[in-house]
Structure formats: C-alpha cells, structure tokens
Amino acid sequence: MFSQSNEVDRTHLPIAEPDPPKFKELDVRSVEAPPLFNVEAPEGAPNVIIVLIDDVGFGATTPFGGPINTPTMDRLAAGGLRYNNFHTTALCSPTRNALKTGRNHHQTNTGSIMESATGFPGNTGKIPNRVAPVAEMMRLNGYSTGAFGKWHETAAWETSVSGPFDRWPTHSGFDKFYGFIGGETDQWYPLVYDGVTRVNPPHVEGYHFTDDMTDQAIGWMKAQQSMTPDKPFYMYFATGAVHAPHHVPKEWADKYKGQFDKGWDQVRTETVAKQKEMGIIPEATQLAGRPEDLSAWEDLPEDHRKLFARQAEVFAGFMEHTDVNIGRLVDAVEAIGELDNTIIIYIAGDNGTSAEGGFIGMYNEMTYFNQVEEKVEDLLPRLDEWGGEYTFPHMSAGWAVAFDAPFKWTKQVASDFGGTRNGMIVHWPEGIDSQGEIRSQFSHVIDIAPTILEAANLPEPKSVNGTVQEPMAGTSLMYSLNDADAPEQHTLQYFEMFGNRALYQDGWFARVLHRAPWQTGQQKPLEDDVWELYNAKEDFSLVNNLANQYPERVAAMEALFMEEAEKYNVLPIDDRTVERMNPAIAGRPDLMGDRKSLTLYDGMNGMLENVFMNSKNKSKSITAEVEVDKGTTGVILTQGGRFGGWSLYMKDGRPIYTYNFLGLERFTVAAKKPIPPGPATIVMDFDYDGGGLGKGGDATISVNGKKVASGRIGRTQPLIFSADETADVGLDNQTPVADDIGVGPVATRFSGTINKVVLEIE
Known part of the structure; x- marks a missing residue:
C-alpha cells in the first residue's frame, strides 16, 4: 500500500491526499490501479x-x-x-x-x-x-x-x-x-x-x-x-x-x-x-x-x-x-x-x-x-x-x-x-x-x-x-x-488552583498559600495574600522562606506571575470551591437552563447529574402515567444511588418515595395498600421547607387524584448527589437509592408500563 508518510508536510493535519491520477483508457483491464494513499507513522516510531x-x-x-x-x-x-x-x-x-x-x-x-x-x-x-x-x-x-x-x-x-x-x-x-x-x-x-x-x-x-x-x-x-x-x-x-x-x-x-x-x-x-x-x-x-x-x-x-x-x-x-x-x-x-x-x-x-x-x-x-x-x-x-x-x-x-x-x-x-x-x-x-x-x-x-x-x-x-x-x-x-x-x-x-498560586523561575519558587483543601467556605481576600520565596534548587521541600532577604526578587516574580496569568487567561482568579458545582452560581452553561419542567420516557436512563433537572433545595413534583398489574414492582424515576439520591418506585403494587441522605439516613413515604391494576397517574409532591440549603420538607403521594401516603423528609443534599450515579426512568442503573427491590438494572426494572414521567420544580 502506497504511503507518502516521509514525503509530505506533517505540520498541517490531516495530511492532504494527493490528487488522483486521470485515465484515458476505456477498459479497466488495460491499466493497473494506482497505489492507495495511506498515512504511516515515521519508520521506527515507538x-x-x-x-x-x-x-x-x-x-x-x-x-x-x-x-x-x-x-x-x-x-x-x-x-x-x-x-x-x-x-x-x-x-x-x-x-x-x-x-x-x-x-x-x-x-x-x-x-x-x-x-x-x-x-x-x-x-x-x-x-x-x-x-x-x-x-x-x-x-x-x-x-x-x-x-x-x-x-x-x-x-x-x-x-x-x-x-x-x-x-x-x-x-x-x-x-x-x-x-x-x-x-x-x-x-x-x-x-x-x-x-x-x-x-x-x-x-x-x-x-x-x-x-x-x-x-x-x-x-x-x-x-x-x-x-x-x-x-x-x-x-x-x-x-x-x-x-x-x-x-x-x-x-x-x-x-x-x-x-x-x-x-x-x-x-x-x-x-x-x-x-x-x-x-x-x-x-x-x-x-x-x-x-x-x-x-x-x-x-x-x-x-x-x-x-x-x-x-x-x-x-x-x-x-x-x-x-x-x-x-x-x-x-x-x-x-x-x-x-x-x-x-x-x-x-x-x-x-x-x-x-x-x-x-x-x-x-x-x-x-x-x-x-x-x-x-x-x-x-x-x-x-x-x-x-x-x-x-x-x-x-x-x-x-x-x-x-x-x-x-x-x-x-x-x-x-x-x-x-x-x-x-x-x-x-x-x-x-x-x-x-x-x-x-x-x-x-x-x-x-x-x-x-x-x-x-x-x-x-x-x-x-x-x-x-x-x-x-x-x-x-x-x-x-x-x-x-x-x-x-x-x-x-x-x-501554578494556580482555587487561589493557591506560584511561579517557578530558574530554580526560584515564589508562592501564595491561600487556602487549605479542607477549607471550602469563603476565604480571606486575594489581595491580602502574602508572597513567599524559596530557592528550590537548594530547598527541595520548601521550608526556608527567603522573602525577607530578597524582597526585590519577590516583587519581580509576583509581577511576572501576573504577566503569565494575563497571558494564559488565569485572571480573574476564582477561589470558590464546592459552590462552583452549581451552574447558577458559577455562571457556566446548564443544559436545563431555566426550564421548570422535564418530560421523560421509558428507556431514558444513565443521565448524569449535570445534564438533568436540578431539583435540590426546592419543591418538586413527579407525575407518572403508568399501567400496572397486581404486584407491580420496580423503579419509576430515580436519581443518585446508595450514597445519596431519591427514588419513586413501586413494590408489590404500592407506590413508594425514598430520599437517601448521603447513605447516612433514609426517609421513606409509602402507600399502605397496593393500587388497583390498570392505568394510573401517580404523583409525588415534595414541599420544600425553604430557608436555606439542604433543608427538609413534606412528601405526599397520590394516585388518580387521591392521597395514599404522606410523610416527612428530614433533610436533603444541598449541592450534589454523586459523581457518576445517574437519573434513570424504569430502573436504577448502578447502586440503588433504596435496595428493597434489588440491585442493578435487571432487578429494579419496572414490571408495568411507563407511558411518561414529568418532573417539575418550583
């Protein structure tokens, strides 16, 4: 197979294919096909x-x-x-x-x-x-x-x-x-x-x-x-x-x-x-x-x-x-x-x-x-x-x-x-x-x-x-x-991360220690930070601060840091940590934007938290149009997993809502009796207390307009459910929010029919 790998310009990728040859022959049997163009790595490339x-x-x-x-x-x-x-x-x-x-x-x-x-x-x-x-x-x-x-x-x-x-x-x-x-x-x-x-x-x-x-x-x-x-x-x-x-x-x-x-x-x-x-x-x-x-x-x-x-x-x-x-x-x-x-x-x-x-x-x-x-x-x-x-x-x-x-x-x-x-x-x-x-x-x-x-x-x-x-x-x-x-x-x-910043230059290291990893709240003003100086060639572990001995070098390196920071888009420095996980605070794009309602269908599962409706710290309602049989069991809609999240599901024909607070405490609201077989509209309303983040609220479950259960959700997760547990319709994909119906997508599969589920937030 023909290759021009050592003859072409590799500085512009992809490598351009050569113009194909032109033929005047009528019959393909009278000519040979040209070699195909194929890019190969340089000879001996590891x-x-x-x-x-x-x-x-x-x-x-x-x-x-x-x-x-x-x-x-x-x-x-x-x-x-x-x-x-x-x-x-x-x-x-x-x-x-x-x-x-x-x-x-x-x-x-x-x-x-x-x-x-x-x-x-x-x-x-x-x-x-x-x-x-x-x-x-x-x-x-x-x-x-x-x-x-x-x-x-x-x-x-x-x-x-x-x-x-x-x-x-x-x-x-x-x-x-x-x-x-x-x-x-x-x-x-x-x-x-x-x-x-x-x-x-x-x-x-x-x-x-x-x-x-x-x-x-x-x-x-x-x-x-x-x-x-x-x-x-x-x-x-x-x-x-x-x-x-x-x-x-x-x-x-x-x-x-x-x-x-x-x-x-x-x-x-x-x-x-x-x-x-x-x-x-x-x-x-x-x-x-x-x-x-x-x-x-x-x-x-x-x-x-x-x-x-x-x-x-x-x-x-x-x-x-x-x-x-x-x-x-x-x-x-x-x-x-x-x-x-x-x-x-x-x-x-x-x-x-x-x-x-x-x-x-x-x-x-x-x-x-x-x-x-x-x-x-x-x-x-x-x-x-x-x-x-x-x-x-x-x-x-x-x-x-x-x-x-x-x-x-x-x-x-x-x-x-x-x-x-x-x-x-x-x-x-x-x-x-x-x-x-x-x-x-x-x-x-x-x-x-x-x-x-x-x-x-x-x-x-x-x-x-x-x-x-x-x-x-x-x-x-x-x-x-x-x-x-x-x-x-x-x-x-x-170097810069969450306000901690430094500059290495020819063996010297100037730095600011702005916050410790376990400090997630508001920090002192960035302008109040004090620069330190170390000879990294002689001081491997950075223990001898020489800032008082070389103030001119400190000032010069601080200024050079600001030049590099401007050059590479480090500025303005943002020392916020976990609160930036909330797109409303961080100002980053949010797939849901300002939407207050999300209509979901069976088969929609594996939805990561950052592309799903954010229902934290607010009231919400889940309206599920389903068809059930006697003893229907399985998940209707869930988000999160064993270490934090919530789930609306059925067990033995009874609708249940469980809120799992960080795997430390579970709050469950459950109907006492199975609902009749056939079409049903199941609604779970959660009325958030308000007054800050991570508060509790009251949950109510109704079926076809009739209240069948109510109870108290003592507290909720304010910022995040999980790094990779998902929101799922009709099953709980990974670890379960509530494990009384099994673990995994097969065991938690809804045994009835889900026509649609609507999640609405305040």
Whole structure:
C-alpha cells in the first residue's frame, strides 16, 4: 500500500491526499490501479503508553521511597528513569487536559475540574479547537489510539445523549475508549462507556473496574497489533485509582494489616529517610512541618488511630492492586515482543494525595461536596467493610500529608510541591541508554505531549482539522533521557488552583498559600495574600522562606506571575470551591437552563447529574402515567444511588418515595395498600421547607387524584448527589437509592408500563 508518510508536510493535519491520477483508457483491464494513499507513522516510531494514576503523592510508592508496594513501578524504574522534579497542576481535569495537549490548563479552559467551570475564559471547561490533543496528532500521523479508564475532560453540560460529542474521547483523537466520563466512579458498580455508548460492565463475581479496564486495554492492544503489526499504537491508561472512593478487594487491604499502626508522623519520617538513602531527595532535605490543623498521631485517641490505620491499609491496597494490573498490561506488551520499542511514561499522580477526606476521613466521599461533617463514632462501625461495596470512602488528610512527604501540603495546593510534584518513570529500552537513574531537571505535565511527538519523530502541527494551533507551552524531555546533567530547558512555569498560586523561575519558587483543601467556605481576600520565596534548587521541600532577604526578587516574580496569568487567561482568579458545582452560581452553561419542567420516557436512563433537572433545595413534583398489574414492582424515576439520591418506585403494587441522605439516613413515604391494576397517574409532591440549603420538607403521594401516603423528609443534599450515579426512568442503573427491590438494572426494572414521567420544580 502506497504511503507518502516521509514525503509530505506533517505540520498541517490531516495530511492532504494527493490528487488522483486521470485515465484515458476505456477498459479497466488495460491499466493497473494506482497505489492507495495511506498515512504511516515515521519508520521506527515507538508505541506509546501513558499511565496516569489518580491522587497519589510523591512519597507514597516504593520507587520514590514510600511505603506502598508497587512492583510494576519498581520494575520499570529499574529498567528506565525516575524523574524527581516533575510537576502537575494540583487537580485532576487540569492535569489531564495539560497532559493531552501540551498546553497550560487555563489554555484549555480548565482552570479547575469540569464540574466547577465558570463563564470566564480559562475556566469554561470547553476545550477549544486551537489546542488539539496529541492523540489526534498521533492518529492523523498513522497511529492507532486507545484510551482506557478515567476521562474527566468533557464539559459537564456536554455529557448527555444530545452531546455535542466533540470533546468525548472518540472525538478527541482516540479510536477506542472504554471507561468513565466523570471525575470518579464506584469501582464495584461503575458507569462505563464504550465510545459514546453506555454499557453495563460484566456481571462476574468479584468484579472491579481496574481489572475490567486492564482486560479491555490488553484485548485492544493485542488485536490492534495482530491486525496491523507495523502500525504503532498510542495508549492512554488512566485509572480511577487511587481517587476516592477507595474500593479494593479486602485481601489487598489486608496485606497491609498493622503496617500503618505507627501513624502518619512516623511514616513521614521513615519515608524521608528512605528517600535520602535512595537518592530520591538531597541529603540536606528537611521534612516540612505538618499543617497546623492536623493532629499529631500521638495526640489522637486510640479509636481514632484504629480507624485511620485501616483507612491507610485500604488506600495502600488499592494502589498496589492497581500497580499489579498495570503489570499485567506491561507483561502483555512484552509477550507480543513490543516492550523494547514502547515508551512507557508512568505518572504516579495527577496531583498530590487528596486531603479532601478532611480530618477524620469519610464513609461517603460525597459528604465533602455537600459540606456535611461525619463523626468518628459513625465511622467505626463500618471499619470491617471499609473499601467494600457498602462504603464510598476517603481517608483522613493526615495520610495525604504523609504520602506527599517530604512536603507539607497536598492535592489542590498548587503553590506547594506536595500538591504538584509527582513521581514519574520513563521506560524505553530502545530509546534510553542508561537504566535505574534519576533525572532532576524541572519538568511539568505540559512537557509530555512534545516529548511524545519528538520520540515519534513528528513535528508539532501548525494546524489540525482546519484550525490554526496555539503553540505548545511545554518543552520536550528528550534532551534529558540520556543526559542526567543536561541543563533544564523548562525554566518558567506558573501554578494556580482555587487561589493557591506560584511561579517557578530558574530554580526560584515564589508562592501564595491561600487556602487549605479542607477549607471550602469563603476565604480571606486575594489581595491580602502574602508572597513567599524559596530557592528550590537548594530547598527541595520548601521550608526556608527567603522573602525577607530578597524582597526585590519577590516583587519581580509576583509581577511576572501576573504577566503569565494575563497571558494564559488565569485572571480573574476564582477561589470558590464546592459552590462552583452549581451552574447558577458559577455562571457556566446548564443544559436545563431555566426550564421548570422535564418530560421523560421509558428507556431514558444513565443521565448524569449535570445534564438533568436540578431539583435540590426546592419543591418538586413527579407525575407518572403508568399501567400496572397486581404486584407491580420496580423503579419509576430515580436519581443518585446508595450514597445519596431519591427514588419513586413501586413494590408489590404500592407506590413508594425514598430520599437517601448521603447513605447516612433514609426517609421513606409509602402507600399502605397496593393500587388497583390498570392505568394510573401517580404523583409525588415534595414541599420544600425553604430557608436555606439542604433543608427538609413534606412528601405526599397520590394516585388518580387521591392521597395514599404522606410523610416527612428530614433533610436533603444541598449541592450534589454523586459523581457518576445517574437519573434513570424504569430502573436504577448502578447502586440503588433504596435496595428493597434489588440491585442493578435487571432487578429494579419496572414490571408495568411507563407511558411518561414529568418532573417539575418550583
């Protein structure tokens, strides 16, 4: 098959096809057909696998001195390179979009996560065409491309069946996608998409999403190489682990029994000692102080220590389980003879370890996003099931600080290396001469895309799919692969997240610590922030503030930050957090807009929260026109799941409404008698108390105009039900709001007929 891959201009993608030849011959048998045009990757171009772990910090894993066993990372580090000065953006969606485009996160309009987008440039969540993803560049240059696992790069209001699908994976450069669209998923009952189609994962005993996505990735890679062995592949393998919920089979958590009883302070100390011994950090590095809000381990009551130790065991088991699955992928690449010419970039964290679990951790992570405080006495009875399907857990912030050693801060804190510095391993036998070495040049997640292009001998395109491209902001790391002493080439980088902001310049680091991750309320004015200064070349953990010694440098770097912030659409800075999840507050697009009524039909299920009618903090009514038989059972309309939501359903012919408050409390209003078979209009009216967010109200159920039940809903969720549980008509797709009619789409299927359901809000 004819290819012009080495003769054409690859700076304008897609590569233009040549004009077809003209023929004068009448009979096709008298001439030969010309070779077909086919774009091939440059000769010898490597396969590429990007592995991105979620929410694991610099000091968590064994290759970087941490306590969590990661045999695959160890193996790849021994045969490749460890980067100990690599940085992310301090939050997931921004890091992912920076990774996939080679541009700063505000250039991709991802100043924070997709769900907290606003109406301002740099924060809209809508990725512009002028920053095409590297996957699309690879695909248009002859690569097969596949993405597996977590996405979290599509605007929240673009996740409905109506699309647009431009910013979904299979319209963003990937031939294949298998994973979840949002920021997190229940690992036991995930919301899975194959391309743009929602699919139910396999119903097998012991199912876990990480196992499933790994099977899918291996199957795709083997099939692709079988069918087209000369065509390289580009794979993005982004696990949901170890983001909350921390879900892992119990035997993996039990591997760490007792190992964290020593507490987070001792773990930090031991990690730093190990890091020095391994050469991961300089010998002179000081362990940064613990944040003042966090207790010393020795000051905690015994029951607190017991709870917190188990939280760490589950987290560690989750990480090791994930790493072992990645090992299965690496083994599969080796088994087909492709490991030597595959560049594997294993990034241990899209930010630092998450402190969003607060001071005691959470049985249900959604309590954080609803600003509801859990208590130790409520969590202790759940200890034996921690990490299982009946929990949606997060660990205490004390462990986040420990797993980010030697640094002080964590995820969300873009102005501390605990939030942004993540271990990275590069393994490429045919491209790297040395093994087991460390690279210490400053680098950033925006450097990955240009590195991939240079490794594949591809130019950065000037235009993609008809749109002139904004140049990549990153710097290729190829210069450092075979030269540990090469001068760093990425010498200027801004950081900003929720008001925490900083600037790196030629080894100096100026910063503002504006808010802690557990502070979700209104903060002090941005103008009152005080800038600090550190010599990052000599002060690895940022403990010696030199601002008073070099005030002129502080002023100059603060001014330079403002220049970079204006250049990349960082301004105006928005330090609001969970309240931005509400589009009415954030000013971002809302698919429902000002609509007060939504008509739904049977078969409409899998509707994510951000594309469904927002009924929180207001009165609502549900009117269902149905046909029932004797003993009709199943869901009429539901939103959310086991860890928060509401459901109107029938059991044994009786209409029932259940409100599940964060899995902590359930309020149920139920008819005492079955309704007669035949057509019926079932109405559930909820009269909200008002007077603020998260209040209660009175619920009434009527059938054909006659009241059959009423009761009190004590309190409601003010801000969010779930990250990926859905609204469904005629069934409850994942975990159930009320499990007295079963679990899953088959068991909860409405056994009667639903003609239509109308949801109306005040």
